[in-house]
Structure formats: structure tokens, C-alpha cells
Amino acid sequence: MSSLLDLVLPDGTVRKVPVGTTTGDVAKAIGPGLAKAAVAGVLDGEVYDLGRPLPHGGKFRILRRQDAESLEVLRHSAAHLLAMAVLDLFPGTDLGFGPATEDGFYYDFKPPQPFQEADLPRIEARMREIAAEKRPYARTECDKGAAKARLKRIGYDLKLPHVDEIPEDAISFYDSGAFTDMCEGPHVPDTSWIGAVKLLSVSGTHWRGDVNGVPMQRVRGTAFFTQEDLDAHVKRLEEAKQRDHRRIGREMDLFSWHEEAPGAVFWHPKGMVLWNTLVEFVRGELARRGYGEVSTPMVLSDELWKKSGHWDHYKDNMYFMEVDERSYAVKPMNCPGCCLVFGTTPKSYKELPLRLAEFGRVYRHELSGVLHGAMRVRTFTQDDAHIFCDPDQMGAEIADMIDLVKVVYPAIGYDMAGVKVKVATRPAQRMGLESNWDKAEKALIDGLVAQGLDHEIAAGEGAFYGPKIEFHVTDCIGRTWQCGTIQVDFSMPERFGLEYTGRDGNKHVPVMLHRAILGSMERQIAVLVEHHAGKFPLWLAPVQARVLPITEALNDYARGVVAKLAAAGVRVELDASSDKVGAKIRQATLERIPYMLVVGQREAAGGQVAVRERSGDDKGAMAVEAFLDLYRARLAART
RNA sequence: GCUGGUGUAGCUCAGUGGUAGAGCACCUCCUUGGUAAGGAGGAGGUCGAGGGUUCAAUCCCCUCCACCAGCUCCA
Numbered sequence: 001m002s003s004l005l006d007l008v009l010p011d012g013t014v015r016k017v018p019v020g021t022t023t024g025d026v027a028k029a030i031g032p033g034l035a036k037a038a039v040a041g042v043l044d045g046e047v048y049d050l051g052r053p054l055p056h057g058g059k060f061r062i063l064r065r066q067d068a069e070s071l072e073v074l075r076h077s078a079a080h081l082l083a084m085a086v087l088d089l090f091p092g093t094d095l096g097f098g099p100a101t102e103d104g105f106y107y108d109f110k111p112p113q114p115f116q117e118a119d120l121p122r123i124e125a126r127m128r129e130i131a132a133e134k135r136p137y138a139r140t141e142c143d144k145g146a147a148k149a150r151l152k153r154i155g156y157d158l159k160l161p162h163v164d165e166i167p168e169d170a171i172s173f174y175d176s177g178a179f180t181d182m183c184e185g186p187h188v189p190d191t192s193w194i195g196a197v198k199l200l201s202v203s204g205t206h207w208r209g210d211v212n213g214v215p216m217q218r219v220r221g222t223a224f225f226t227q228e229d230l231d232a233h234v235k236r237l238e239e240a241k242q243r244d245h246r247r248i249g250r251e252m253d254l255f256s257w258h259e260e261a262p263g264a265v266f267w268h269p270k271g272m273v274l275w276n277t278l279v280e281f282v283r284g285e286l287a288r289r290g291y292g293e294v295s296t297p298m299v300l301s302d303e304l305w306k307k308s309g310h311w312d313h314y315k316d317n318m319y320f321m322e323v324d325e326r327s328y329a330v331k332p333m334n335c336p337g338c339c340l341v342f343g344t345t346p347k348s349y350k351e352l353p354l355r356l357a358e359f360g361r362v363y364r365h366e367l368s369g370v371l372h373g374a375m376r377v378r379t380f381t382q383d384d385a386h387i388f389c390d391p392d393q394m395g396a397e398i399a400d401m402i403d404l405v406k407v408v409y410p411a412i413g414y415d416m417a418g419v420k421v422k423v424a425t426r427p428a429q430r431m432g433l434e435s436n437w438d439k440a441e442k443a444l445i446d447g448l449v450a451q452g453l454d455h456e457i458a459a460g461e462g463a464f465y466g467p468k469i470e471f472h473v474t475d476c477i478g479r480t481w482q483c484g485t486i487q488v489d490f491s492m493p494e495r496f497g498l499e500y501t502g503r504d505g506n507k508h509v510p511v512m513l514h515r516a517i518l519g520s521m522e523r524q525i526a527v528l529v530e531h532h533a534g535k536f537p538l539w540l541a542p543v544q545a546r547v548l549p550i551t552e553a554l555n556d557y558a559r560g561v562v563a564k565l566a567a568a569g570v571r572v573e574l575d576a577s578s579d580k581v582g583a584k585i586r587q588a589t590l591e592r593i594p595y596m597l598v599v600g601q602r603e604a605a606g607g608q609v610a611v612r613e614r615s616g617d618d619k620g621a622m623a624v625e626a627f628l629d630l631y632r633a634r635l636a637a638r639t
Numbered sequence: 640g641c642u643g644g645u646g647u648a649g650c651u652c653a654g655u656g657g658u659a660g661a662g663c664a665c666c667u668c669c670u671u672g673g674u675a676a677g678g679a680g681g682a683g684g685u686c687g688a689g690g691g692u693u694c695a696a697u698c699c700c701c702u703c704c705a706c707c708a709g710c711u712c713c714a
Contacts, residue, residue, distance in 0.1 A: 106709095117644060117708095203709030204642020211711055217642065218709065250650080259687080259705050317713090362714090367640050368705090370712060380714065461713095470714090482714055520714045551671040578671080586675035600673055612674060 005057035007043075017054070024050040024189075027062050037064035039193075040073050040186050047073065049186045052139055065225050075100035077137060077187040078127075078194050078223035079107045084135070084179045085126035086111070086219070089119075094158050095181065096207055096216050103233070103478065104222030108205055110158065115217050120199040123219070131194050135176040137187035147171035147182060154180060158207055158214065196230035197223040245475075245529035246373040252534055252542065252591060254525075255374065263371045263378030265522050270542035273571065274525050277540050278518060279359060281411070282383055285404060291355040291385060296337025298361065302327040307495055308336040309431050313464040317364045334360035335489070335514055338386040339496040342510075347500035352510065353389035353397055359521075360384050373526055375481055380520035387513040388498070391439070394488065394511055398447035401486050401515050405471055406451070408517050409484075411638055412540070413531055420472040420480055421453050424461035431464060432491040440488035441467045447486075465491045466514075475530050483519030483527065534592045535614060538634045544571040545631070546593050547609070548584040550600035552576070557604040561597065561624060568628050589614065597627065 004016045007026065017026060023041030027034045027050075041048045044058035047069070054060075063070045079098035086093055086109055096108030109115070115123075142150070144163050150173065151160050159182055163171060174183045176191065188194070199221040207214040224230040241247075249255045254271035257264070267275060286293070299321070305311045310318065310332065319330040331337060338356055347354070361381045370376055387397050409416055423444055426437045444467055448455045455469070462468055471484035489512040493499075499507040518524040528536075538544055545565060549558040555576050565572040573593075575584045581598060588596045597609040602621065609627055611619035619630070 114642075201708055202643055205710045206641080209711070211641070215642065216710090220709075257706085262705065364713080367712070369640065369642095369710080371706090376713070382714065384714095485714070516714065518714090523714055548674085550673055553671070580670095580672045580677065581674060582672085583676050584674090589675060596674080598674065602673090610674080616675085618674070 005054060007054070007057055007060040010061045015060075020053045022051050022053055023048055023062060026054075026060070030062075034062060034064070037066070039063045039065055039067075039070040039188060042069075047186045049137070049139055050189050052186070071224070072100045073186050074188055074194060074225060075105040075223050076183075076185075077191070078197050078221065079105040080137065080174065080176060080179070080181055080183070080187065081127050081130060081191055081194055081197070082107045082123065082199070082219060082221060083109075083181060084130050084176060084191075085123050087179060088126055088130075089123060090115075095156050096158055098181075101220075104200065104220060106218050106220040108207070108216045108218050110207075110214060110216050115202045115219065117202055120202065120219070124197065124199045124221075127194075127197055127199075131191045131197070133177070134190045134192040135179070136190045137185075138175045139172055139185060139187075140175065141170045141172045143169060144171055147173070150180075151182060156182070193225070194223050195225045196227040197221060198230060198234065240478075243530045243533045244373075245375070245526040248529050248534040249374070249526075254529070254542065257373075262368070263366060263376075265374045265377060265380075271525070273542040274528070274536070274540055275521055278412070278521065278524070279383070282408065282517060283357075285407060286355075286357050286385075289355070289400060289404065291357045293357045293359075294338060294341050295358060296334060296341065296360065297331075298363075299328045299330055300337065302329060304336050304340075305329050308339070308492060309465060309495060310336070313429060313431065317366070319363050319365060330363040331360070332362050332364045334358050334362060334382060334384045335386055335492060335512070336496070338384075339492060339498060339512070342386075342388055342493075343496060343498050347388075347498075347510075349390065349500055349502045349508075352500060353387050353393050354510075355385060355387045355397075357383070357385040374522040375475065375526045377520075377522050380522040382516045382520050383518040383524075385515050387515070388493070388500075388510040389513065390500075390502070390508065391511050394443050394513065395446065395450075397513055398443055398486060398488075399450060401513070401517075402447055402451045402453065402469075404517055405484050409471075409473075412528060413537065414473060416453075418474065420474075421448060421455040422458040422461075422470045422472065423448070423455050424458040424463075424468045424470055426467060427460050427462050427464060429464055430462070432466070436490035437467065440490060443488055444469050444486065463487055465489045468514075471519075473527050473531070475527055481519075481523055481527055483524055484517050485515065485519065487514040489514060536592070536594075537639050538594050538631070539638050541592075541594050542571065543573055543591065543593050545595035545597055546573045546575055546584075546588045546591075547597045547599060548575050548581055548588065550581050550598065552578060554599050554601070554604055558599050561599060561609060564624055565628070568631075570628075570631060585612065589616075595627075595631070 003019055005019060007015045007017060009015060027038035038050060040050055040063045042061050042063060043054055048054060083095055083098055090111045092112045094110040098107030147163050148160060171182060172184055173180055174185060174187055199219060201220045203218050205216050205218040207216055222233060252270060253268050255268055256266045258266060314332060318332050321328050338358060359381055361379060363379045366378050389397055406416060409419060425441055466487045466489040468485050468487035470482045472480040472482050474480045493510050493512045499509055502508045547558045547561050549555050558574055562572050562574045585596055592614060594614050596612040598612060599609055603610055608621045608623055610621045611627055
């Protein structure tokens with residue numbers, strides 16, 4: 001074994017260093033600037049502490065403070081810092097896990113007495129004190145037996161069973177003064193590196209996410225190298241809050257909620273403009289793609305749900321009722337109704353693929369704690385469709401669905417690059433043959449690969465009747481929401497005895513594909529509101545233009561303009577209030593109306609309107625017809 | 640459902656063991672003003688619901704409901 005290691009740096013040069021060299025040593029050797037900025041090293045993809053000897057040669061790079069991955073290291077260290085403070089203030093607390101997350105960190109605790117939000121400032125203050133103490137993060141390694149003994153000695157009971165699940169033989173610990181934690185690292189050299197930290201919330205959780213497991217409390221926070229970075233982050237969070245669809249929905253009078261119907265959206269006229277505009281847009285695409293549209297009942301007999309499998313697999317989420325001594329359920333999905341439609345008449349292979357769309361409203365009894373505005377509700381309308389086809393047609397149909405997503409999402413303002421695609425595979429609770437699950441999962445993955453979409457696998461997260469592709473978009477505070485979905489289902493057609501006569505004259509069972517593009521109208525519109533911060537493109541804007549007379553004497557002229565625009569299809573309003581024009585502009589801007597049409601003496605004399613855009617751009621005075629040209633061009637461009 | 644929090648006017652929020660207040664919005668009047676707030680006055684609340692403690696509860700206690708942040712789950 002050579003006593004020199006070969007480190008291949010990002011620029012391709014090879015640096016020979018003696019065994020025992022640390023990342024810090026390498027950084028120093030390269031230059032003082034780098035030494036100052038260095039946080040950790042990455043050797044063949046694995047991150048090493050600044051002071052940890054590199055065990056072998058390989059591809060090597062140094063993480064600097066400005067690199068995104070450095071924040072992860074820092075925040076993981078901040079999680080330890082949090083644990084130190086909590087153990088100081090609440091002796092006897094048992095520790096769970098404490099990882100870094102996308103924009104911060106958390107640590108799960110089992111304290112003798114539950115934490116309250118009011119405890120956070122105290123904990124945070126203690127964290128700052130400890131940070132100032134410059135406690136080191138000192139790494140040591142031992143074998144599993146020693147690790148268990150060590151955990152037992154310090155009283156970390158929860159982590160004890162976890163030792164055996166670690167694949168490596170060597171277990172690492174990090175010591176910071178009296179505090180020690182089993183942890184694979186990496187960490188910053190000492191606590192003083194954590195320049196700015198803020199605790200954000202305390203919430204409930206369970207040991208390792210198991211609802212039946214030990215209840216714990218999660219303290220969440222975020223950390224940065226500098227206070228300026230933290231301040232900027234806090235400001236971003238506050239700005240994101242301004243995009244909250246619940247707030248904007250109220251401000252723009254799109255929808256409301258009422259205690260009488262928890263988990264249900266009440267749509268107002270302006271919200272319905274968004275809804276109907278989206279539906280009409282999707283309908284246009286469906287017509288081009290050979291879909292028919294159906295509408296099936298909300299309330300269907302229990303018998304149907306027993307046949308479909310929902311009775312056995314989905315009952316907990318369903319609403320039931322008894323009428324005339326017969327039991328019914330409110331539909332949680334549209335598929336069974338659609339199956340009845342398919343089965344109405346004998347089908348020939350010549351009719352396949354049969355594409356049936358349904359803007360179908362469903363009810364699902366979701367747990368009270370999961371409801372969230374219009375994103376997660378108990379009744380929602382899916383832009384659903386069920387495609388009955390033979391197995392050979394499946395690939396082409398899936399391709400067409402993915403293509404539909406790629407057409408619709410950019411049109412409503414999403415960059416496909418920001419849409420996360422997952423393939424959810426067979427869950428523990430499922431029905432149907434394993435061989436069919438194999439085929440179905442393969443068909444979905446093949447479809448994505450053929451369409452060039454990156455995806456990740458969400459193992460075990462499929463529906464009970466089949467695997468699915470999920471298209472996730474992100475809300476204003478970084479939560480992602482599943483919208484579109486494509487699912488393959490071999491089971492339900494079989495259960496409903498659906499069949500078609502093939503070219504061979506024999507009966508065959510069709511494959512059923514379920515799909516939603518927008519997902520649910522409720523969730524989609526909520527995400528859309530946040531995505532655009534309420535500043536919808538013209539074609540979607542509930543109110544597209546408002547006419548603002550400068551004085552009440554101009555109201556009659558303004559009414560004439562409104563009539564002319566309305567006749568041309570513009571969603572236009574008149575502001576006939578006695579406010580001054582500045583106030584009218586302010587109001588229209590707050591309501592995020594794309595066009596403000598100011599009319600005064602000058603405009604009235606020339607049959608004109610003075611066009612101001614939502615952005616504040618003054619387009620100047622122009623004839624009403626000229627404005628309509630502007631309007632139509634932008635409408636067509638969907639901008 | 641679980642953990643923690645919140646619930647006072649349409650909205651944002653003060654407040655007190657002796658049945659409530661501000662700003663904005665609303666209504667009326669004055670003002671007729673040229674690109675993000677003109678002025679004055681008025682109206683508006685079973686203080687989430689039910690029970691308890693008390694001479695007296697919006698405030699203290701209990702139960703429930705809804706909402707918020709997470710957990711889990713989902714479109």
C-alpha cells in the first residue's frame with residue numbers, strides 16, 4: 001500500500017498527499033482563500049469533515065461556504081447544537097433523529113414534559129451561547145457492540161435498535177463537550193461556525209414516522225453561516241406567505257370556506273371563471289385527442305363498491321348513507337361509474353382505445369389534520385379520464401397522456417423542469433396478479449423514458465388497483481403537491497366483467513388506464529394562484545380589465561366603453577366609485593387586474609382609453625379598437 | 640386521527656373577572672380629483688359552541704367544533 005494518496009481535483013489535476021491528510025490540509029496547501037472558505041471535502045461522492053483524515057484516494061473536491069451542500073453540513077451541525085441546548089434545558093430528554101432538510105433542520109425529541117412554542121426562544125438563546133463556546137464536533141468510531149454500550153450508558157434508548165440497521169461495521173459518534181450523538185456526519189469543525197440560527201416550530205411526530213410508534217416532538221429550525229443570509233431567508237418566507245392561496249383567494253374573491261363544510265371549497269363567481277376557463281382549455285385538448293366525455297352519479301349503491309374493491313381497500317375514506325333501506329356511498333373515485341358506462345353495450349376491438357373523460361366530483365373522508373385550504377380537501381373535482389384499451393395499445397396511450405401533460409402544464413405557466421415526476425409502485429395493500437403489476441409498472445416507466453422525462457421511484461406508494469405516475473408541483477412555501485397522475489389498472493375491468501370482442505372473435509378483458517392532468521380543480525387552482533401570486537395571465541384572469549373614469553361626469557362614457565368591450569368578450573368592470581383615480585388604480589392593482597383603462601375628458605373626446613398594465617406600464621391613450629387588438633394578441637399568446 | 644398553537648367587527652389585530660376597541664373595508668354627506676390611499680360622519684360584535692366556577696365570565700376550568708404548523712396519508 002502506497003503511503004501517498006492520489007486526489008483527482010475538479011480541474012483534472014492529481015495531487016499526491018500523504019496518508020492522514022485532511023480536507024483542511026489540502027485546502028491550506030492549495031491557497032489561503034480556499035482554506036478560509038472550506039467547510040468539508042467530497043471524496044468519491046462521500047462528504048468528509050474538514051479535520052477527518054482522508055482514507056483513500058479518488059475524485060476530490062472541497063466544499064466552500066458558498067456551495068449549497070455546505071449548508072447541509074452546517075444545518076446538520078445546527079441540529080446537534082439544538083440537541084445540546086435541549087439536553088441542557090430539559091435533562092432526561094431522549095433523542096430521536098436530527099437531520100438537515102432542504103431549507104433547515106429538525107431534531108425529534110422525547111422530553112419528560114412536552115415542549116411548547118414558548119420554549120423556543122429559550123432553546124434558541126441557549127444554542128447561541130453554546131455556539132459561542134466553540135464546542136468541537138469531534139468524530140470517533142467504534143464497532144457495533146461498543147456503540148450499543150455507549151448509547152446505553154448515556155441513555156439514548158430510542159437509537160439503540162437502530163445500530164443493527166446500519167450497514168457499515170464502524171459506527172461513528174460526534175462529541176461536543178459533554179454532548180455526544182451517534183451520527184454519520186459530516187459536521188463543521190466547531191459550534192462557532194453556526195453564525196445564525198432560528199427555531200421555527202414545534203410539532204408532533206412519531207418515532208421513525210410510525211403512527212403506532214413512540215410519540216415525539218419535532219423542533220424545526222434553520223441555520224446559516226451569517227446573520228445576513230438568515231435575514232434574507234426569513235424575508236423570503238414572509239414574501240412567500242403573501243402568495244398563500246387562502247389569502248389571495250379571499251383578496252380576489254375567488255372562494256371561501258365555512259365551518260359548516262370542513263374540507264370543502266365554496267367557489268365564488270370569480271373563482272369559477274378560473275375553473276371554467278381551465279376546463280374549457282382541457283376540453284379543447286381532449287377533443288383533439290379523441291376523447292368522449294361522460295358524467296356519472298355521485299351516490300352509488302354499496303354493491304358497486306364491493307365489486308370495485310373500494311369496500312375492501314378504501315372504506316375508511318368513504319361516506320355512506322342509507323335511504324329506502326338500501327345502502328349507498330358517495331363516490332370517492334369516478335372509475336367504477338365509468339366502468340358501468342363501458343359495460344352498457346357489447347364492445348368491439350374496433351372501438352378501442354375508448355377514451356372517456358369525466359370532470360367528476362368525488363368525496364373522500366380525509367383525516368381532519370391533513371386538510372389544507374383548497375390543496376387538500378374532502379370534496380374535489382378531478383379532470384379524470386379512463387381509457388379502455390388492449391395491452392398492445394397501452395404504450396401509445398401512456399405516451400399520449402404524458403404528451404398532454406407536457407402541453408397543458410407549460411400553457412398554464414409551469415416549467416416542466418420544475419415539475420417532479422414520480423413512479424409509485426405496488427403498495428402493501430393491493431389487489432391483482434403480481435405479473436400484471438410487473439407489466440403495469442414497466443409500461444409507465446417505459447413511457448416516461450420514451451418521453452425523456454426524469455423520474456424517481458416512490459416504492460410502495462401506488463394505488464391499491466395499480467401503479468401510477470405522479471406529477472408534483474410546488475406551492476408557495478416549498479411543499480409539493482401531486483396534481484397529474486397516470487395509472488394502469490388490470491383489476492377493475494376484470495372485477496366488472498368488462499370485455500370486448502377481439503379480431504380473433506374471442507372475448508378479452510380490456511386494460512383500464514386512469515388519468516388526471518390538472519389533478520383536481522381545487523388543488524390545481526390553489527397551486528396556480530400561488531404560482532402566479534394571483535397575477536394570472538390574461539386568458540385566466542377572472543377580471544381582465546377595469547374602466548376607471550377620472551370623474552363621475554365620465555361615468556356614462558365609461559359605461560359605453562365597458563359595453564363595447566364586454567360585447568367583444570372582455571371580462572370587464574366599471575369602477576364608478578367616487579374615489580380619485582389614484583385610489584382606483586391602487587384598488588385595481590391590489591386586485592391584480594391585468595388592464596386598467598383610465599378615461600377622462602381627453603379620452604372621451606377622442607373615443608379612446610388610456611391603457612395601464614398591472615405592472616404599472618403606461619401604454620398611453622388609444623382607440624378602443626386598438627386596445628382590443630392588444631388584448632386579443634395577448635389572449636392568444638396566453639401570457 | 641396524533642403533537643403543539645390559534646379562535647374578539649368583512650379583513651388585520653389590540654384588550655379586560657364588572658356584557659368591548661383601533662386601522663382598513665362598508666354606508667351617508669362634502670369634494671370632481673389625471674395614474675398606488677381627498678375629507679367628515681355613521682353603522683357594524685350572543686368576543687367559535689356548550690357546560691362549569693363566580694354576585695358577575697369574552698377573560699378562569701372542562702368538553703366539543705373549526706382553523707394554523709407539523710406527523711401520517713393523498714388529487
